[in-house]
Amino acid sequence: MLEYVKTILMKVSFDKKLFEKELRKGLNLLAPSELREFKDWCYKTFAKIYLAVLNKYFVKLA
Template sequence: MITLNYVKVILEKVSFDAKLFEKELKKAIKTLLSDEVSELQAWCYDKFGKIYNQVIEKCFNRLRRKMNVLAQ
């Protein structure tokens, strides 16, 4: 099981490359618990929002759309 702290370390290590960052963020969103995902989202915007705002929005918007489909 992946922990939130581990995900943060990985994202920091791959933050030099937008594609890798997006790939690892998507993977993290799929594997973390929902409360961890919320915490991850806040952390991502705080830590990487200036550089990867569009990537972060894309990944978390995709999650929101999936949640809306499941709720229907």
Template structure:
């Protein structure tokens, strides 16, 4: 499931509203373990480095 989530986030990353929606949905619905969420967090911070993406990730992963 983690690879599927990564694929979706890459595809919607151009639209920040959809990116945030999908990231939140992934964290709360698709990824059951803390290890998977941590893996996703690390991947996101490595993959998306624009200030807008960073703001969204900070909020989503802190909730």
């Protein structure tokens, strides 16, 4: 499921609202064991453009 969510986020990264919606859905789909890897990947991949969105959803996983 992790690779699926990554693929979706890559495809919708052109639009902030769509990115945020899919990030939220992805967080609900993933197993707790996948969340740490997903968080690291998201920050590495999208921090330059969507840092505020990432901080909004990953603050609970700190």
